[in-house]
Every structure is written in C-alpha cells, then in structure tokens.
Amino acid sequence: MPQMNMVQAINDALRHEMRRDQRVVVLGEDVGKVGGVFRVTQGLFDEFGDDRVIDTPLSEGGIIGTAIGMALYGLVPVPEIQFSDFIFPAYDQIVSELAKYRYRSGGEYPAKLVIRTPTGGGIRGGHYHSQSPEAQFIHVAGLKVVCPSNPADAKGLLLASIRDPDPVLFFEPKRIYRAAKGEVPEGDFTVPLGKASVVRKGQNVTIVVWGAMLYEALEAANQAAAQGIDCEVIDLRTLWPLDIETIITSVKKTGRVVVVHEAPKSCGLGGEIVALINEKAFLHLEAPPKRVTGFDTPFPYTLEMEYLPLSHRILPAIIETARY
Amino acid sequence: MSTATQPASSLASTASGGSTDGSVHPVARHPLDAHAPDVVRVLRDDGTLDPANDPGLRSDEVLTLYRAMVRARLLDERLVLLQRQGRIGFHIGCLGEEASILGSAFAMRENDWIFPCYREFAAALWRGMPLQRYVDNMFGNTNDPVKGRQMPDHYTWKRGKFGSVSSPIGTQITQAVGFAWAAKIRKEDLTALVYFGDGATSSNEFHNGMNFAGVFKTPVVFFCRNNGWAISVPTERQTASETFAQKGVAYGVPGVRCDGNDLFAVIKVTRDAVARAARGEGPTIIEALTYRLSGHSTSDDPKAYRPEAGVDPWKKLDPIPRLRRYIERTIGWTDAQDKELEAELDAELKAAIAVSEKTALPSLESMFEDVFGELPWHLQEQRDELLRGPRAKGHGH
Numbered sequence: 001m002p003q004m005n006m007v008q009a010i011n012d013a014l015r016h017e018m019r020r021d022q023r024v025v026v027l028g029e030d031v032g033k034v035g036g037v038f039r040v041t042q043g044l045f046d047e048f049g050d051d052r053v054i055d056t057p058l059s060e061g062g063i064i065g066t067a068i069g070m071a072l073y074g075l076v077p078v079p080e081i082q083f084s085d086f087i088f089p090a091y092d093q094i095v096s097e098l099a100k101y102r103y104r105s106g107g108e109y110p111a112k113l114v115i116r117t118p119t120g121g122g123i124r125g126g127h128y129h130s131q132s133p134e135a136q137f138i139h140v141a142g143l144k145v146v147c148p149s150n151p152a153d154a155k156g157l158l159l160a161s162i163r164d165p166d167p168v169l170f171f172e173p174k175r176i177y178r179a180a181k182g183e184v185p186e187g188d189f190t191v192p193l194g195k196a197s198v199v200r201k202g203q204n205v206t207i208v209v210w211g212a213m214l215y216e217a218l219e220a221a222n223q224a225a226a227q228g229i230d231c232e233v234i235d236l237r238t239l240w241p242l243d244i245e246t247i248i249t250s251v252k253k254t255g256r257v258v259v260v261h262e263a264p265k266s267c268g269l270g271g272e273i274v275a276l277i278n279e280k281a282f283l284h285l286e287a288p289p290k291r292v293t294g295f296d297t298p299f300p301y302t303l304e305m306e307y308l309p310l311s312h313r314i315l316p317a318i319i320e321t322a323r324y
Numbered sequence: 325m326s327t328a329t330q331p332a333s334s335l336a337s338t339a340s341g342g343s344t345d346g347s348v349h350p351v352a353r354h355p356l357d358a359h360a361p362d363v364v365r366v367l368r369d370d371g372t373l374d375p376a377n378d379p380g381l382r383s384d385e386v387l388t389l390y391r392a393m394v395r396a397r398l399l400d401e402r403l404v405l406l407q408r409q410g411r412i413g414f415h416i417g418c419l420g421e422e423a424s425i426l427g428s429a430f431a432m433r434e435n436d437w438i439f440p441c442y443r444e445f446a447a448a449l450w451r452g453m454p455l456q457r458y459v460d461n462m463f464g465n466t467n468d469p470v471k472g473r474q475m476p477d478h479y480t481w482k483r484g485k486f487g488s489v490s491s492p493i494g495t496q497i498t499q500a501v502g503f504a505w506a507a508k509i510r511k512e513d514l515t516a517l518v519y520f521g522d523g524a525t526s527s528n529e530f531h532n533g534m535n536f537a538g539v540f541k542t543p544v545v546f547f548c549r550n551n552g553w554a555i556s557v558p559t560e561r562q563t564a565s566e567t568f569a570q571k572g573v574a575y576g577v578p579g580v581r582c583d584g585n586d587l588f589a590v591i592k593v594t595r596d597a598v599a600r601a602a603r604g605e606g607p608t609i610i611e612a613l614t615y616r617l618s619g620h621s622t623s624d625d626p627k628a629y630r631p632e633a634g635v636d637p638w639k640k641l642d643p644i645p646r647l648r649r650y651i652e653r654t655i656g657w658t659d660a661q662d663k664e665l666e667a668e669l670d671a672e673l674k675a676a677i678a679v680s681e682k683t684a685l686p687s688l689e690s691m692f693e694d695v696f697g698e699l700p701w702h703l704q705e706q707r708d709e710l711l712r713g714p715r716a717k718g719h720g721h
Contacts, residue, residue, distance in 0.1 A: 073502070
C-alpha cells in the first residue's frame with residue numbers, strides 16, 4: 001500500500017469518486033486551478049475540467065446554497081469551505097436548509113452533500129483559522145459530522161460520506177494534514193460512518209478523542225503507562241451519530257474516562273459524551289468523568305499551545321482520574 | 325424601453341433618481357408606476373390587449389387561468405376564516421397577487437422547475453398538486469405532503485417540479501441557482517423560476533444568488549413580486565434603489581419590470597425570460613409590480629401600520645376584475661357564470677376540508693422519520709422513550 005499524508009489521501013478519495021461517479025462535483029473558493037489553499041484538490045481541475053471542479057465567487061452562503069440546489073437536481077456536490085471558521089456565513093443554509101430538507105419535505109427532497117473543511121488549531125492561525133465548531137453542527141438534527149485522524153481513515157471516511165444518503169460535515173484537522181502519514185489502501189476503500197476505532201487497548205482509563213488531538217492523547221497514554229496506568233484510547237472518527245457502544249463497552253471495562261477535544265469546554269461534544277456515559281454506565285464509574293478541552297475563550301494566537309489540550313494537560317487528568 | 329428583453333443598460337439609464345422631466349423624486353412605489361414607460365403592460369383598462377406584447381393565449385387558456393385566480397382568491401378568503409375559527413393554525417395568502425403567481429407559473433414549460441417562497445399555493449395547484457393535499461397541509465394531517473412537520477403553507481410537490489417551502493427569507497434563491505446551474509452542467513433544457521418578495525432582496529441569499537447566476541449564466545428566472553410590504557416594513561425601507569429590476573445591473577443580469585396585476589404582461593415577460601435562459605443567455609430578474617391587499621399572514625393586522633387609503637388605489641388595479649373585463653369582452657362572461665364558478669369552487673373546498681379534518685394526525689413514530697435516511701441509535705432511543713411515555717393532552721394521540 002502506498003504511503004500518503006492526509007492531503008494526498010483526501011485528494012485520492014476525491015479523484016477516485018469523481019472517476020467512479022459522474023455526479024460528483026467539487027466547488028469552492030480556489031479549489032480549481034490552484035487546488036485549494038491547502039492543495040487538497042490539486043490536479044482535479046486538470047483531470048475533470050471546470051464543470052466539475054468549480055472556482056466560485058467568494059461567498060460561503062453562495063457556495064452552500066448553490067450546492068444544495070445541485071444536490072436537489074441530483075448531483076453529488078462536495079463543496080469546500082476554506083477554513084471551518086468561515087462556515088458561519090453559510091450557517092443558515094446548513095442548519096435551516098440542508099439539515100432539514102428531507103424532513104421538511106416529508107422525504108420528497110433528500111439533499112445530500114459533503115461539506116469538506118479544514119478545522120482546528122496549532123498552525124499559528126489565530127482565531128479565524130483555528131476553531132473547532134463541530135458541536136454547533138452536532139446540535140442540529142439531520143447532519144452527520146465526521147473528523148478523521150489519519151490518512152487511511154480520511155480516504156475511507158470521505159468515500160463513505162460521499163456515498164451516504166445524508167448531508168455530512170467533513171472536518172479535516174489541518175494541523176496533521178501533512179504530519180500524519182501512513183499506508184492508504186489503493187482503489188475503492190471505505191470506512192463505515194458511525195464506527196469508532198480503538199487505537200490503543202488498555203484496562204485502567206478510557207480516553208475518548210478525535211482529530212489531531214488523538215496524537216496528544218496517545219503521547220499522554222504512553223507517559224501514563226510509564227506510571228503504571230494502562231489507557232484505552234478511542235478515536236471517534238464519526239462524531240455524530242457517535243459510536244456509543246464502543247465507548248460504553250470500554251467504560252464498563254475501565255470505569256474511568258477522560259474526553260479530550262480542542263473545542264471550548266462548555267456545551268461541547270465532551271459534555272454530551274459524559275452525559276451519555278452517566279445515563280448508560282453510571283454504576284460502572286469509579287471516578288467522575290473528566291474533560292480536557294480548549295477554553296471558553298476565542299482561540300488565541302500567541303498562546304495557542306496553552307489553549308490546545310496537549311499531552312501536558314491530558315496526562316494530569318489521566319492520573320487524577322486513575323487515582324480518584 | 326417597453327419590451328421584456330430590454331438590456332440591463334437601458335434600465336440603468338433610469339436609475340439615477342431622476343425622471344424623464346428632469347425632476348428628482350422617489351419613483352416606483354405608487355400604484356400608477358404600473359403605467360411607467362419601462363413597465364411592461366398588456367391588458368388595457370378597457371379590457372383590450374396591447375398587440376405589441378400580447379402573448380397570444382387561447383380563450384380556453386385564459387378561462388382556465390381566470391378560474392385558477394378566482395380559486396386562489398376563494399381559498400385565501402375561506403382559509404382566513406378557518407384560521408379565525410381556530411380550525412387551522414395559520415395561512416399566508418396571495419390576495420391581489422394572483423396574476424403574478426399564476427401568470428408566471430403558466431409561462432413555465434413542462435420541464436421547468438419552480439422554487440417557491442411561501443405565497444405560491446396557486447402555482448403548486450397549477451402544477452398539479454391536488455387541492456386535497458394542499459388542504460391536508462393546512463391541517464398538518466397524515467396525508468399532508470410534509471407529514472405535519474411544517475406550518476401550514478409550507479408544502480411541496482416534487483411530481484409537479486415544485487420545490488419545498490422554507491420559512492427563512494431568500495434561502496431558496498441560491499438553491500434555485502444551483503439547481504439551474506446543475507442542469508446547465510448536465511446540458512438539460514430546463515429553467516428554474518424562483519419566487520421571492522421585495523423584502524428578500526435585502527437578504528444575503530439574493531445577492532449570492534444573483535452574483536452566482538450572473539457569473540455562471542445559469543438558466544434561472546428571478547421573479548420578485550414587489551408587493552409593497554415585508555410584513556410591516558414598506559418597500560422604501562428595503563432599498564434605496566429606484567426599482568428592484570435595476571438591481572440586476574450590478575450582477576450583469578438583465579432586469580425587466582411588468583405590471584404584476586396584468587396576467588398577460590406577466591406571461592409575456594416570464595416567457596421571454598424562460599426563452600432567454602433556454603437560449604443559454606442566462607438569468608433575468610423580473611420585478612412584478614403588484615400589491616399585497618391583505619396582511620402578511622393571519623398573524624398580522626396591517627391596520628397597525630398602513631392606512632386603508634394607501635390600499636384603495638390598488639383595489640382598482642385588482643388583477644381579477646381586470647381579467648374579468650377581458651373575458652367579458654371577448655367571450656361574454658357573465659355575473660351568473662361567476663356565481664356558478666364560485667359555488668363550484670366553494671363546494672370543492674368544503675369537501676376537501678371535511679376530508680382533511682377527519683384525517684388522522686401523523687403517527688408519533690413519524691416524528692423521527694426522515695431526519696436521516698436511516699434511523700440512528702439515538703433517535704431510536706428517543707422514539708421508544710416517547711412511545712412508552714405519557715401523551716400530551718388534546719392532541720389526538
């Protein structure tokens with residue numbers, strides 16, 4: 001299997017699906033000739049032409065609104081929002097329109113498309129290039145939310161998202177776009193939506209994490225192991241609907257849980273995961289579930305490494321939970 | 325400047341705020357503006373047609389359209405009464421705008437699509453939605469096309485190539501552009517007509533939609549019903565532009581104004597716009613000058629913000645009596661025939677209401693369907709919890 005980074009794997013997925021399914025079109029700002037600001041769509045314009053790889057005017061609302069119209073027609077649009085921070089001008093189209101179309105039309109108009117967008121911090125981008133807004137979409141009925149952590153998953157989850165009957169927000173952790181490398185299956189390869197991955201098996205503490213923070217959680221788990229704490233690390237992959245079964249199975253085994261995410265703490269997905277664990281495995285808990293997250297401030301520029309829930313903040317939470 | 329295909333540049337020449345006599349005054353919002361030289365008008369006051377722009381309808385077509393307009397008027401009146409009686413929750417009508425809606429729907433070809441705003445039930449009925457289904461939507465029962473999930477007047481009719489109604493203003497505009505754009509990419513000969521009011525021209529989506537459509541020359545017809553009001557806010561508070569049609573100039577989209585209470589004028593300009601789109605020449609924005617004779621909806625009392633005297637001139641321009649004068653003159657339509665028609669339509673509506681009121685509400689389970697293609701675990705859990713739990717009182721379950 002070829003080695004790829006995440007950018008190459010996502011590009012490979014798009015190319016594969018565009019060859020396989022003539023209905024798939026890519027649109028967004030700079031996705032054409034330049035291949036996207038992160039070069040994720042590089043080369044697609046040359047192969048598929050400007051009818052299928054479309055440089056649009058600079059308007060997120062316009063990109064998503066027109067993509068919805070394309071989906072109603074029967075195309076399978078994969079719009080790109082250049083940074084997830086810029087998704088808010090399209091928020092109304094996503095939450096009031098895209099998410100509701102199937103429901104509000106009694107099933108007549110299922111609008112399916114995949115919104116790809118780089119997300120998260122750690123690239124010295126300040127708060128307009130670093131946010132993690134996934135929870136704001138999980139709260140909306142009708143959307144699926146995905147966030148891969150490695151190249152193979154990025155390809156497999158993207159192909160599954162494009163073929164899924166529902167609208168999907170596909171958050172790509174840009175901090176690991178090129179840093180995460182690995183073998184990626186060639187040709188047709190999907191990773192099913194809604195299935196988490198147990199990345200590290202362990203007995204003492206369950207760590208639930210996704211995206212770029214997976215590597216921080218693994219680093220913290222290795223450090224905890226040196227202190228005799230055996231962590232199980234679960235990479236959610238699909239954030240919504242999440243794989244509650246894998247989480248609960250693990251928590252029933254370990255009795256202790258730490259949830260890690262970059263997004264602000266309050267009303268984040270971590271809070272929802274903890275609530276679900278309380279509902280479904282309360283009597284198995286040996287310690288209060290903990291969250292290690294970004295803070296409820298705008299994302300800072302200079303102090304971003306203090307804002308992010310890196311291993312130096314995850315490790316004490318693991319130890320505290322393990323020794324409770 | 326009296327044809328529907330006039331270039332955008334000619335509109336721009338009237339956009340400076342000056343009038344032809346050199347005086348400067350706000351134009352465009354007086355009812356007599358329908359007589360302004362750039363406004364396409366076909367049906368004259370005496371019931372004859374201007375041969376220069378006559379779309380050439382057969383008399384049976386005109387009668388069918390007259391019947392549809394009267395039916396829309398009757399539905400509006402009766403549905404308001406039903407809401408006042410507490411039998412339905414809401415109605416948002418098209419009183420006074422029947423010619424704009426039916427003329428434009430009539431002018432679309434069979435393969436063309438309509439993206440509605442929310443006042444266009446007459447267009448949905450024209451496109452084949454059965455009256456029963458429309459009334460079912462008013463009651464939100466199990467046969468409602470949207471299964472009781474949206475307010476009344478938020479219907480859909482895909483079989484009739486008629487879109488889905490959303491409450492947020494203007495969102496359908498970019499969607500229509502995307503739809504038409506996809507058709508163009510696929511080289512299919514279809515046009516999408518999108519309805520919106522003057523208020524929607526203030527929305528992001530109007531600008532997004534016009535800009536994308538202009539850039540990509542999508543086969544879309546922007547149909548702005550300038551009915552004078554966005555709930556309580558008058559046209560003057562929506563724009564400082566002299567006209568809505570002239571907004572096309574900024575996007576490279578030709579604009580045309582028509583007397584929106586003149587069925588023939590609406591048909592003429594819409595047909596021209598559709599033909600232009602079909603030739604691959606791109607979008608057109610139509611500003612139909614009409615007037616919302618009633619309130620915004622049954623939740624709104626216009627007496628709070630507009631004097632009746634302002635409405636009176638528009639009552640004289642009511643599209644139904646104007647068309648009536650034409651059919652009186654051409655085929656000798658009589659008061660007795662009007663009465664007969666109204667009785668027939670009333671009976672049809674009463675029968676539909678009787679059926680709708682007796683039709684069961686949607687099942688409890690249906691609340692959880694169509695959120696996703698398949699029911700995920702969290703919705704299964706919540707559905708089971710609802711089914712096991714106590715029922716709300718007085719809601720039929």
